[in-house]
Amino acid sequence: MLELRLVQGSLLKKVLEAIRELVTDANFDCSGTGFSLQAMDSSHVALVALLLRAEGFEHYRCDRNLSMGMNLNNMAKMLRCAGNDDIITIKADDGSDTVTFMFESPKQDKIADFEMKLMDIDSEHLGIPDSEYQAIVRMPSAEFMRICKDLSSIGDTVVISVTKEGVKFSTSGEIGSANIVCRQNQTVDKPEEATIIEMQEPVSLTFALRYMNSFTKASSLSDQVTISLSSELPVVVEYKIAEMGYIRFYLAPKIEEDEEMKP
Amino acid sequence: MADAAAATTLEWATKEPCLMGIDEAGRGPVLGPMVYGCMYCARSYNDTLATLKFADSKTLKEEQREELFESLKVNSSIGWEVDVICPKDLSAKMLKRSKVNLNEISHNSAMGLVRKVLDMGVLLAEVYIDTVGDPEKYRIKLTEKFPGIKFVVAKKADSLYPVVSGASIVAKVTRDRALRNWVFDETALNMHMKTGSGYPGDPDTKQWLEDHKHPVFGFPTLVRFSWGTCTPFFKDAVEVTWESDDVDEDATNNGRAKRQVKLSSLGFTGFKRKTEEIESSGKGRCKFFQARNLELVRKFQ
Numbered sequence: 303m304l305e306l307r308l309v310q311g312s313l314l315k316k317v318l319e320a321i322r323e324l325v326t327d328a329n330f331d332c333s334g335t336g337f338s339l340q341a342m343d344s345s346h347v348a349l350v351a352l353l354l355r356a357e358g359f360e361h362y363r364c365d366r367n368l369s370m371g372m373n374l375n376n377m378a379k380m381l382r383c384a385g386n387d388d389i390i391t392i393k394a395d396d397g398s399d400t401v402t403f404m405f406e407s408p409k410q411d412k413i414a415d416f417e418m419k420l421m422d423i424d425s426e427h428l429g430i431p432d433s434e435y436q437a438i439v440r441m442p443s444a445e446f447m448r449i450c451k452d453l454s455s456i457g458d459t460v461v462i463s464v465t466k467e468g469v470k471f472s473t474s475g476e477i478g479s480a481n482i483v484c485r486q487n488q489t490v491d492k493p494e495e496a497t498i499i500e501m502q503e504p505v506s507l508t509f510a511l512r513y514m515n516s517f518t519k520a521s522s523l524s525d526q527v528t529i530s531l532s533s534e535l536p537v538v539v540e541y542k543i544a545e546m547g548y549i550r551f552y553l554a555p556k557i558e559e560d561e562e563m564k565p
Numbered sequence: 566m567a568d569a570a571a572a573t574t575l576e577w578a579t580k581e582p583c584l585m586g587i588d589e590a591g592r593g594p595v596l597g598p599m600v601y602g603c604m605y606c607a608r609s610y611n612d613t614l615a616t617l618k619f620a621d622s623k624t625l626k627e628e629q630r631e632e633l634f635e636s637l638k639v640n641s642s643i644g645w646e647v648d649v650i651c652p653k654d655l656s657a658k659m660l661k662r663s664k665v666n667l668n669e670i671s672h673n674s675a676m677g678l679v680r681k682v683l684d685m686g687v688l689l690a691e692v693y694i695d696t697v698g699d700p701e702k703y704r705i706k707l708t709e710k711f712p713g714i715k716f717v718v719a720k721k722a723d724s725l726y727p728v729v730s731g732a733s734i735v736a737k738v739t740r741d742r743a744l745r746n747w748v749f750d751e752t753a754l755n756m757h758m759k760t761g762s763g764y765p766g767d768p769d770t771k772q773w774l775e776d777h778k779h780p781v782f783g784f785p786t787l788v789r790f791s792w793g794t795c796t797p798f799f800k801d802a803v804e805v806t807w808e809s810d811d812v813d814e815d816a817t818n819n820g821r822a823k824r825q826v827k828l829s830s831l832g833f834t835g836f837k838r839k840t841e842e843i844e845s846s847g848k849g850r851c852k853f854f855q856a857r858n859l860e861l862v863r864k865f866q
Contacts, residue, residue: 346827431832459823508823536831554831556823 304332304368304394307361308354311390311405313523313543315381320520320541320549321350322374324513327423332368336547337392340427348513349428349536349552358546360389370394370401371423380416430552435530435538436505437464441484441497443527443541447518449482454511456480459556463506464531469499473511494525505531507555514539517551575644581607582690585682586728587675589695590736592667594763595770595792597744599655601648601674602736604728605687610642611728619730627741634738637731645732646681647739648674652789659791671697676710683711691715693729695722751785753777765794774798781805 308314321328321339328341336355342348356362384390384405391404398420405414449471453460457473457480464470468485487497517539521527524541531537536552543549585605591597606614619633637643650670658665665673675694683689692711696703696718704718719725723733744763749756756777761769774794777785780803788795853859 342828345825346829347825349828349833428828428833510825534831536828536833552828552833554826554828556825558823 303363303365303396304392305361305363306332306337306359306392308358308390308392309360311384311388312386313546314390315378315384315386316520316522317352317354317543317549318374318378318381320517320523321352322378323516323519324348324350324551325374327371327373327421329369329371329423329425332364332370334364334367338547341425342428343513347510347554348517349430351430351548351550351552353547353549354543355547358543361391366396368394368396371421372401372418373421376418380418383414383416431535433532433535434502435535436503436532437469437499437501437530439464439469439484439497439499439529439531440526441469441529442495443518443521443524445484445497446527446529447521449484450511450514450518453480453482454515458511459508460511460514461506461508462529462531462537463504464499464501465504466501469497469529496526505533507531507533507537508557509537509553509555513551513553517553520549520551523549575641577607577642578605578644578685578687580688581609582688584608584611584728585679585687585689585692586722586726586730586732587678587692587694588723588729588733588736589671589674589697590733590740591763592671592697593765594789595765595774595794596652596760596763596788597747598652598740599650599670599674600736600740600743601650601671601678602645602732602734602739603647603678603682604637604643604645604731604735605682605689606643606728608690613642614727614731617727617731619727619734624724625734630734630738630741633734637734643731644682644687645735646678647735648678648681649739649743650674651786653786656786656788656790659789668698672703672706676707679707679711679714689714691717693717693719693722693726695729695733696720747787749785749787751782753779753785756785765792778802 321341324343325341326344328339331338331340334356336353337359338354339350339352341350356364380403381390384403385407387408389406389408391406393402393404394400400417400419403416403418405416406412450460453471453473456477457475459473461472462469463472468483470481470483472481473479484497486499487495489495520541523543526542528540528542529537530540536554539551539553541549583605584607585603587601587603589599589601591599617633617636625633637645655667655670658670659667675697679689679692689711692707692714694703694707694716700718700720704716707716707718708714717726722729724730744758744760747758757773759769760773761767763770765771774784774788775798777788778798780801783790783799783802784795
């Protein structure tokens with residue numbers, strides 16, 4: 303028996319919108335500690351990891367670990383039927399091949415049940431290597447979204463370089479090139495607008511903007527985004543979900559044709 | 566391609582200032598080559614030229630044009646040249662990554678003719694051209710390229726100046742012959758030359774296009790693929806995936822290709838290789854299939 307009651311229903315809607323472009327089918331894993339998902343995109347270049355901790359739910363009951371395979375587009379379709387202020391409850395019976403989403407209006411005068419068929423998805427958990435990052439940039443998520451969007455109108459890839467000066471996003475394409483530098487900026491009264499750069503050593507990596515743009519769909523979940531970079535490692539783009547968990551996107555870099563990365 | 570008539574420069578042309586007319590044939594049709602023709606003569610001969618009954622090639626019948634062309638070929642007081650742009654070139658230029666529009670192609674062809682004639686030692690003084698695009702801009706472009714020559718760019722120049730009418734006959738006859746004697750690159754069955762006028766509105770032309778379309782290759786190279794007329798015929802054509810496109814996309818960046826790394830090569834471990842990857846590697850399958858990169862597919866599209 304599984305029953306998860308999320309007062310802030312809009313949160314789940316936003317999560318779905320953030321990941322459904324990257325991944326079409328994924329397993330949602332429920333355990334005693336929380337509701338999570340880990341999935342790779344079809345080209346095995348990007349990975350999304352979502353965690354919603356049990357404490358974040360108003361009511362969390364998960365008798366045994368359960369993995370539910372869902373088509374994210376179908377799930378998004380159902381969740382779009384929930385109002386932004388609705389309370390969403392996810393319910394599933396042991397051994398059942400369906401999941402039920404229940405939407406309650408804030409005034410409790412309307413209750414909707416949507417039952418979705420589950421699917422059998424063959425996937426295994428990835429071990430994500432624990433590592434120290436050479437540079438960690440925290441910046442306003444809206445700013446990061448804007449940068450990715452702007453740069454993708456000029457080029458296909460973005461070079462993210464962190465130096466003492468700040469973090470530089472650059473691209474070049476057929477029509478020309480662009481550089482955007484963001485400097486450290488700590489605003490005491492507005493922590494959500496701060497840009498904080500923690501750098502152990504300078505780092506510069508190239509990524510496909512297509513993926514970055516799809517990550518920024520999660521911007522509505524958090525005012526701030528954390529970008530962790532290390533050479534020879536995937537970048538981590540993390541959006542914290544207030545008091546509940548996080549959504550993390552991992553993206554493998556692009557490298558020069560001749561240099562080979564050690565597996 | 567031009568069967569150069571004036572391979573040896575005519576003597577008068579190097580001594581006397583000359584007039585030249587340039588005109589085109591086959592700009593509009595969806596198939597066949599576009600031909601630029603030019604005709605030149607000594608300035609003093611211009612009056613005689615006016616009596617030769619050259620008129621705009623479109624107003625003449627095909628036989629009349631052929632006749633005039635033959636008479637013009639044997640006339641030692643007239644020189645001429647053609648530039649034949651084959652449909653394959655037109656399609657390629659107009660569809661390639663940095664596109665060249667038809668006006669640009671026309672301008673270049675005309676300027677090529679002027680250059681060619683000058684290189685032969687002809688003393689060009691005045692050049693008359695039927696306009697393509699804005700006449701004044703075209704004139705400035707030409708004057709900048711060839712200072713010292715007076716350019717007259719006009720609409721309907723082929724009916725105004727006999728020397729342009731002559732050029733239009735040269736161009737039109739060359740195009741007609743090229744089309745009549747067209748040898749297909751393709752060897753499909755049942756190909757025919759009932760192309761009609763070649764203009765997109767002509768029902769015969771439409772029928773010809775319908776008869777000659779191919780789901781993979783489109784049309785024979787006689788057709789200008791870049792014409793809007795062609796697009797509706799490809800509605801239910803086969804979708805082709807170009808493997809090189811992915812590489813191309815990267816190559817535009819900084820001019821050097823970058824390779825996208827997969828997560829599995831960066832220490833992300835433990836996930837099952839997706840079946841598709843195992844299949845495409847051909848692991849554990851007969852050598853015959855491995856060597857030819859043949860894969861099992863479950864779905865045909």
